[in-house]
Amino acid sequence: MAKLAPTQIEQLQSIGAYLRQVRQEQGLAIDMLANQIFIRPALLQALESGHDAELPEPVFIQGFIRRYAEALGLDGQAIAQEFRVTPVSVLPPADLLERADTNGAAQPEPQLEPQTMAPPPSPRQDRPESRSSLPLVLGLAALAAILGLGAWGLFGRSGVPSRANNDDPAAETASQADSAADSSDPAETAATPGPTEQPEADDSGSSAPLEAPVVVSASLSDRAWLSVIADGTNVYEGVAESGFEETWTAQTSVVFRTGNAGGVELSVNGDRPVVMGASGVVRTVTVTPSSGVESVESP
Incomplete structure (x- = not known):
């Protein structure tokens, strides 16, 4: 109710x-x-x-x-x-009634208060910024000095072992032999199974079926009322305009009904589209996996 x-x-x-x-x-x-x-x-x-x-x-x-x-x-x-789902209220809001009672007498008073209160915070906010600029500059200078000393220490220490390695040819040959052994055995054995596994994943993904057993496509050349029931569920109902195109799929059956058969072209399970009947005629077609174009042509 x-x-x-x-x-x-x-x-x-x-x-x-x-x-x-x-x-x-x-x-x-x-x-x-x-x-x-x-x-x-x-x-x-x-x-x-x-x-x-x-x-x-x-x-x-x-x-x-x-x-x-x-x-x-x-x-x-x-x-x-013309029929309003939500009724429109007739009375004006409460804030409009309060403004009408004041008649604009109390409006200039709140305008003066924010003007007097606004100026004092501005100089107070400027002073901390000017005072805090000097400690910030000193802190940045100290940080730059510390970073410079740390970089100098790192570069100074790293120079000593590099010179020692350059002086010993035996150390260079040993390091080259170790790097060659690391690159030859484990890296090559780990890389070989990679290419064989990737095409197998691609082949399994491409072979997955995507098409449903029942496929119904409708194209409208004139305005018509449509009703579509797929596997017992109402998936579409309404009046569609000319140029409307849509496709529905199901596992067992699709019941397609229209109130203007002459304005609807129907394609069943990939067959050629066929006009469902004469203009203004109500038509119902039940499509199963074994249906073809003859189910649309025969009234």
Whole structure:
């Protein structure tokens, strides 16, 4: 049951009366429209008469209005917007009422207070910066001196063993022999299994199947209502415009239904696309893994 505000009830009654008048002028039965847009006749009667007790939440009511108006050939989006999902408050906010009571008398006083309080902090903030600049410069100079002494100590110590190594040819030949032994045995044996393992991983990844047993692709040349149920789950329902293209997949079956068969081209399991029927005709097609283009061509 919908809990509507008084303004929403008035909007619902006005829109429902208008839709009932247009339906009667076109000579359409409410049961026929209910089957076309998949809404129970009892809900459409409650929508026309404005009985909110028999209707769902406001957001669903707005969707019913849009689908009902589109079935009558009207601008469903514009008519549905006339029914507000959230009621608009009539009273102004409390802060506006307080400003209206003061009549602007207390506004100049708060403007003077921040002007008098703003200047004092500025000189106090400048003084610590000027005082702290001298210790910062001294600290940086001391740090540079320490780093210079440390670098000199490192370079001075590293020069002594380098000269000793240059004077002994036996040490050079021993180091060269050790580096050659390290590069010949373990590095080559560790590198050999690498290229053989990589192509095996690539081959296993490329052979994985990606295609589903049931594939249905739709392309619209005219506006039409669509309903798609894949493996028992409703995956799409609504009115699609011209140029709409979409593909659905399933494991066992896809039930595809449209209210305008002449505006829908359907491709089943990779076959060529086929127009589902004549314009304005309601058509339902059930696709399984063994279905082909003949399931779309035959009514």
